[in-house]
Amino acid sequence: MPRLTDRVWSPYVAGIVIGLLQIPAFLLIETALGASSSYVTIGGLLASLVDQDVLKIGYVARHVAATGKNWWQVALVVGVALGAFVSMRWSGARRQAIAPIWARALGTSSPTVRYAVAFAAGFVMLFGARIADGCTSGHGLSGVAQLAVGSFVAVTAMFVGGIVAGRLVLRRI
Amino acid sequence: MSVLFAVVVGLLMGVVFGVALEKSRVFEPAVIVGQMQLKNFLMLKVFLTAVATGAIVLAALNGFGFVKLQPKAALYAADIVGGLVLGVGIALAGACPGTVLTQIGAGYRDALFTLLGGLSGAVAYSYAEPAFKGTMLTAGGGKIILSDLMAVPYWLAALALAGLLIAALVALEWWRPWRQEIGRDVDGDIGSSAGTTARGRLAPAE
Numbered sequence: 001m002p003r004l005t006d007r008v009w010s011p012y013v014a015g016i017v018i019g020l021l022q023i024p025a026f027l028l029i030e031t032a033l034g035a036s037s038s039y040v041t042i043g044g045l046l047a048s049l050v051d052q053d054v055l056k057i058g059y060v061a062r063h064v065a066a067t068g069k070n071w072w073q074v075a076l077v078v079g080v081a082l083g084a085f086v087s088m089r090w091s092g093a094r095r096q097a098i099a100p101i102w103a104r105a106l107g108t109s110s111p112t113v114r115y116a117v118a119f120a121a122g123f124v125m126l127f128g129a130r131i132a133d134g135c136t137s138g139h140g141l142s143g144v145a146q147l148a149v150g151s152f153v154a155v156t157a158m159f160v161g162g163i164v165a166g167r168l169v170l171r172r173i
Numbered sequence: 174m175s176v177l178f179a180v181v182v183g184l185l186m187g188v189v190f191g192v193a194l195e196k197s198r199v200f201e202p203a204v205i206v207g208q209m210q211l212k213n214f215l216m217l218k219v220f221l222t223a224v225a226t227g228a229i230v231l232a233a234l235n236g237f238g239f240v241k242l243q244p245k246a247a248l249y250a251a252d253i254v255g256g257l258v259l260g261v262g263i264a265l266a267g268a269c270p271g272t273v274l275t276q277i278g279a280g281y282r283d284a285l286f287t288l289l290g291g292l293s294g295a296v297a298y299s300y301a302e303p304a305f306k307g308t309m310l311t312a313g314g315g316k317i318i319l320s321d322l323m324a325v326p327y328w329l330a331a332l333a334l335a336g337l338l339i340a341a342l343v344a345l346e347w348w349r350p351w352r353q354e355i356g357r358d359v360d361g362d363i364g365s366s367a368g369t370t371a372r373g374r375l376a377p378a379e
Contacts, residue, residue: 002196004192006196007196007359008197008355008359009193010351011197011199011219013196014197014199014219015197015219015221015223016222016223016226017189017193018194018223019222019223019224019226019227020230022230023234024182024186026231026234027234027239028174028178028182029182029183030174030241030243032243033227035269035270036270036271036295039270039291040298043293043296044295044299046292046296047296047299054296054299057299057302058303066176067176068178068179072179072182074183075182075184075187076190077187077274078183078184079185079188079190080271080275080278081187081274081275081277082184082278083190083194083195083275083278084191084194084195084200084275085191086191086192087191087195087196087279088278088279091196093195095276096281097282097283098283099201099267099281099283099360099362100360101202101203101360101362102202105267114283115286116286118287119290120265121266121267121268122266122288122290122293123262123294124258124259124265124290125258125259125261125268125269125287126262126270126291126292126293126294126295126298127258127294127295128255128257128262129255129270130255130294130298131255131258131259131298131305132251132256132258133251133252133255134245135270136263136269136272137269137270138245139252139256141224142227143244145224145225145227145228145331146243146244146327147228147244147318147319147320147330147334148316148317148319149318150246150248150252150313151244154253154259155256157253157254157255157256157259158256158257158259158260159209161261161264162260162264164260164261165209166264170206170209170265173203
């Protein structure tokens, strides 16, 4: 029986828990699991602090509007960080500031290099997710489970892009 | 549905999601980079299990008429271009947009930079979005699902997909048992051939 004090659950147990979350998402919020839209909601609000006009972009206005779906997803990703934090504290699986594989993958143990790569990668990741209108959650978990044809295409492209970059840009870990 | 209700539900669901992601170790950079380098298959195991479970629960919920499906529109050029770009970002970040938050919760400091980069990328896309309208990237738009193309009910095709995924997972587990992919520090780091060579090398004579 999986316990909250465990450091590891079987990927199958964890995957089932994640898949079951579609039930409250569909029944209570009438939406599917997703994560990347929340970056537009929060990013748009932060950007509006320096440029009020960003809220005039229809795309931003739609994402920052006080709707249940927009703010449900922001709450979801905040909850993910909280859940990971309590889970880590319960099990004692503490992490270093930077995972040891990065020294191998990047060929340097410089934190500055890793922070710069992380920022750039985050930028690319969300720019791509917004072009595709979904990420590993929205297209991956939810789109494929709903048999959405575009999501099968997007998920295939994600793995192709990831494998190419993982093998050509990074060193073998 | 009030916004407050949605936020409370979101927080509760997020905590469960975060616990499951943390326990599965799928958020670990070694797992995500390892998956992209075809060295560690934990990510695929968690992902395909969650998809199969989702397909089964949605087959039931939709089949019995409790919920409507919410598929995204098929925008092929956007799905391909965006998917490729997203994939490159996932490999270099060692995270995806949801697992970045798991990494922050678990204590990885570099994930804060991934998050800031992600917010900046979303803002940059927002400024560019009006210019993308009417281009290749917004062409298409039908909410096409596979079962409609095959002219079978969704629930039937979803259960068939779940069956295929379960068979694939059984094969995957037989090929690569998950316990061997966790690593000593439960971070999915199962060592490198380069590291073994370095440790095995004779110390130079003084």
